[in-house]
Amino acid sequence: MATEVDDEPGTEPAEKLMAATISLDAGFLLAKLHAGGSVLNNRALAAFDLKERSYSVLALANSGLEPTQREMAEFLSLDPSQIVALIDELEKRGLVIRAPGKLDRRAKIVSSTPEGEALFRRAEAAARDAESAALAGLSAPEIATLKGLLRKALWGPAA
Amino acid sequence: MATEVDDEPGTEPAEKLMAATISLDAGFLLAKLHAGGSVLNNRALAAFDLKERSYSVLALANSGLEPTQREMAEFLSLDPSQIVALIDELEKRGLVIRAPGKLDRRAKIVSSTPEGEALFRRAEAAARDAESAALAGLSAPEIATLKGLLRKALWGPAA
DNA sequence: TATGGATAGTTGAAAAAGTCAACGATTTAT
DNA sequence: ATAAATCGTTGACTTTTTCAACTATCCATA
Numbered sequence: 001m002a003t004e005v006d007d008e009p010g011t012e013p014a015e016k017l018m019a020a021t022i023s024l025d026a027g028f029l030l031a032k033l034h035a036g037g038s039v040l041n042n043r044a045l046a047a048f049d050l051k052e053r054s055y056s057v058l059a060l061a062n063s064g065l066e067p068t069q070r071e072m073a074e075f076l077s078l079d080p081s082q083i084v085a086l087i088d089e090l091e092k093r094g095l096v097i098r099a100p101g102k103l104d105r106r107a108k109i110v111s112s113t114p115e116g117e118a119l120f121r122r123a124e125a126a127a128r129d130a131e132s133a134a135l136a137g138l139s140a141p142e143i144a145t146l147k148g149l150l151r152k153a154l155w156g157p158a159a
Numbered sequence: 160m161a162t163e164v165d166d167e168p169g170t171e172p173a174e175k176l177m178a179a180t181i182s183l184d185a186g187f188l189l190a191k192l193h194a195g196g197s198v199l200n201n202r203a204l205a206a207f208d209l210k211e212r213s214y215s216v217l218a219l220a221n222s223g224l225e226p227t228q229r230e231m232a233e234f235l236s237l238d239p240s241q242i243v244a245l246i247d248e249l250e251k252r253g254l255v256i257r258a259p260g261k262l263d264r265r266a267k268i269v270s271s272t273p274e275g276e277a278l279f280r281r282a283e284a285a286a287r288d289a290e291s292a293a294l295a296g297l298s299a300p301e302i303a304t305l306k307g308l309l310r311k312a313l314w315g316p317a318a
Numbered sequence: 319t320a321t322g323g324a325t326a327g328t329t330g331a332a333a334a335a336g337t338c339a340a341c342g343a344t345t346t347a348t
Numbered sequence: 349a350t351a352a353a354t355c356g357t358t359g360a361c362t363t364t365t366t367c368a369a370c371t372a373t374c375c376a377t378a
Contacts, residue, residue, distance in 0.1 A: 017234040018314055020222035021283075022215055026290050026302070027196045029309035031211075034189040035236040036313070041186050052190075053335095056181055063179035070355060075176040077194040079336065084357060098356095106344045106355040124180075131185050137312045143185070146308045150188035153296045153305070154195070155177055212364095229326060238366065243328060257327095265326040265373045 037134035044130040048123045049093075053078075055123055057086045061096045061112040062120045068107040069098075095119060196293035203289040207282045208252075212237075214282055216245045220255045220271040221279045227266040228257075254278060 022028050038052055045055050056076055060067050069087065073080040087110055090096045095116030101107035112120065135143050181187050197211055204214050215235055219226050228246065232239040246269055249255045254275030260266035271279065294302050 015234060015314060017219060017222065017224055017226055017230055020219055020224060020226075020234075022218040022222070023310070024306065025218075025286065026294060026306055026309070027193065027200050027211065027286075028215060029306060029313065030189050030193040030196065032236055033309055033312055034186065034193055037186045037189065052186065056187060059181040059184075060176060060179055063176065063181070065176055065179060067176055067179075068355080071176055075174060075179075077191055079338085080356070081338090081358080082336075101355090104345070104355080108356070127184065127186075135185060135312050137315050138308060142308055142311070145304065146312070147183065147185055147188060149297060149301055149305045149308075150185070150192055151182070152301070153192055153294050154188065155174060156296050227326075239327065240329075240367090241365075260326090263326080263374070267327070 033134070037131065040130040040134050041127060044126040045123055047126065048119055050119075050123055053082075054086055054090060055127065057083065057110070058090060058095060058112065058116060058120050058123070061090075061110045062117055066109045066111065068101060068109055070107065072110065090116070192293070196290065199289040199293050200286060203285040204282055206285065207278055209278075209282055212241075213245050213249060214286065216242065216269070217249060217254060217271065217275060217279050217282070220249075220269045221276055225268045225270065227260060227268055229266065231269065249275070 017023070041052050041055075045051060050058065053076075057072060060072050060075065067075070069083045070080060072078075073083045076083075087096060087098065091098060094113055096110050096112050098108040098110055101109050135146075138146065176182070200211050200214075204210060209217065212235075216231060219231050219234065226234070228242045229239060231237075232242045235242075246255060246257065250257060253272055255269050255271050257267040257269055260268050294305075297305065
């Protein structure tokens with residue numbers, strides 16, 4: 001995860017190591033941009049006692065898609081046991097509930113309580129602001145292009 | 160980090176949760192694509208007893224830019240103490256060396272030995288292949304656009 | 319030119335995150 | 349019916365992250 005993100009608004013990178021060939025590596029660029037964004041994101045979400053992880057679980061619970069824990073784990077690239085811990089905490093806070101899958105009683109469908117939804121709406125707005133800050137160097141169309149390419153890389157043209 | 164990446168070539172995502180609004184979130188997309196790529200990257204680098212982290216340190220040592228450990232830490236978004244451990248291991252393997260900064264004797268400049276360079280060249284090729292696999296859904300110009308946008312988001316138009 | 323405050327690297331401890339194997343309950347296939 | 353597979357859960361274990369010291373060195377300035 002990240003370490004330093006400039007706080008002062010007037011500071012510029014001037015990164016000498018930008019010239020290293022590794023800065024042409026997509027994996028490195030993804031990691032670095034994600035690291036910087038994570039700091040901002042977590043900072044914004046802390047106001048709601050959420051982190052990136054719990055926020056994304058809460059988001060899926062609010063999607064109306066009735067995801068099972070297993071589906072959440074796969075979608076978020078997390079181990080199923082980590083989902084258990086995240087949901088335990090959100091459930092304890094009354095933000096989400098587990099319900100047995102109607103069609104498969106092994107599975108548990110996670111959905112949001114009204115409290116969870118209310119919190120999510122507010123957190124979502126904060127996360128949007130944090131994203132804007134992280135991508136401040138790009139124009140709106142560039143951001144759209146970037147997201148489109150990321151989605152295509154992940155899910156193909158159907159995204 | 161990631162958990163599952165399909166091994167069979169014929170498998171498609173068909174991810175039901177793609178429809179959740181969080182899949183429009185740049186932070187989430189960056190994290191997910193990075194997670195998938197990391198698995199492939201680490202898999203490829205394991206043949207050289209390297210991981211993403213040690214590979215990127217080795218890459219900077221091979222950049223000819225004479226980076227200090229502090230500069231590496233900032234560039235790689237890592238804590239300085241993590242750099243110490245990474246370099247300790249690479250130095251023990253004879254791949255890099257520490258030299259006192261000519262101009263600031265507190266700082267240590269990390270550079271590659273010939274053995275380190277030889278290993279890096281081979282690892283670099285493997286990493287390139289892994290990246291291609293991770294971005295297989297994109298065309299060459301799309302990959303160039305993606306990298307350009309990532310660089311611009313990180314470093315501004317000067318990138 | 320000495321003295322105080324900052325900075326580079328290092329160490330070590332503590333917290334968080336990730337990995338993995340096992341288990342009970344259920345489902346699916348035979 | 350039985351066997352194999354899957355879902356959530358737990359617990360153990362490893363790795364990564366975070367942070368506060370500490371020494372050595374640099375820098376500012378009185």
